[in-house]
Amino acid sequence: MTIYDWHTGPYPARVRIALAEKNLQSRTRFVSIDLWKGEHKTPEFLAKNYSGTLPVLELDDGTLIAECTAITEYLDTLDGAPTLTGSTSLEKGLIHMMSKRAELELLDAVSVYFHHATPGLGPDVELYQNAEWGFRQRDKALRGMHYFDAVLQTRPFVAGETFSMADITVIGGLIFAELVELAVPEECQALQAWYARMQERPSVKNRVTMSEPV
Numbered sequence: 001m002t003i004y005d006w007h008t009g010p011y012p013a014r015v016r017i018a019l020a021e022k023n024l025q026s027r028t029r030f031v032s033i034d035l036w037k038g039e040h041k042t043p044e045f046l047a048k049n050y051s052g053t054l055p056v057l058e059l060d061d062g063t064l065i066a067e068c069t070a071i072t073e074y075l076d077t078l079d080g081a082p083t084l085t086g087s088t089s090l091e092k093g094l095i096h097m098m099s100k101r102a103e104l105e106l107l108d109a110v111s112v113y114f115h116h117a118t119p120g121l122g123p124d125v126e127l128y129q130n131a132e133w134g135f136r137q138r139d140k141a142l143r144g145m146h147y148f149d150a151v152l153q154t155r156p157f158v159a160g161e162t163f164s165m166a167d168i169t170v171i172g173g174l175i176f177a178e179l180v181e182l183a184v185p186e187e188c189q190a191l192q193a194w195y196a197r198m199q200e201r202p203s204v205k206n207r208v209t210m211s212e213p214v
């Protein structure tokens with residue numbers, strides 16, 4: 001299978017972490033799409049993903065799967081033994097709720113801040129910007145950090161007792177926050193401690209170099 005992505009991207013990081021957690025790297029070929037040159041907005045790439053975003057998974061029969069959650073779901077059940085998206089109905093419900101919440105309240109909000117209230121990917125790619133909307137989303141992301149801090153005061157992982165896709169999505173949010181220099185508030189000690197633990201996981205630590213030929 002092929003992953004189209006950009007090595008340092010926060011959303012691509014979500015799928016790279018999932019691949020490593022599932023030990024599927026050796027079955028994956030990476031194709032680099034340069035976001036800074038707008039390669040994700042070319043007609044050729046839009047034919048692969050209508051939304052013009054990364055990452056995209058292409059299966060060997062040509063089937064295309066976009067959206068990190070969908071790709072993670074596919075990878076997680078590839079060998080019939082899900083570890084990231086839950087096995088029971090309850091686990092699945094909680095993991096999907098928390099992962100979606102991590103997108104809505106943190107990762108997507110940081111992304112909107114980046115694209116609207118900073119130079120983003122530059123004038124050739126950012127064709128419409130609304131700074132006020134961007135700054136509102138930055139503030140939403142900071143509130144989201146406080147929310148996940150409160151969650152992590154009560155349990156070791158975002159959706160419960162085990163590492164899951166929900167953790168990966170919050171990690172994506174904090175990777176993006178680092179890129180745009182949006183610091184985790186000092187008082188969010190539980191979130192900071194959890195993130196320090198997550199950064200020790202090999203899947204998180206080695207995500208950027210994963211696509212380099214070995």
Ligand code: GTS
Pocket residue numbers: 006008009010011012035040052053054055066067068069111121125
């Ligand atoms: N909902 C999508 C998903 O979950 O896959 C969002 C994907 C997304 O926004 N990807 C970013 C992108 O393509 C990649 S990165 O910023 O994390 O590297 N952004 C480019 C753009 O122009 O929006």
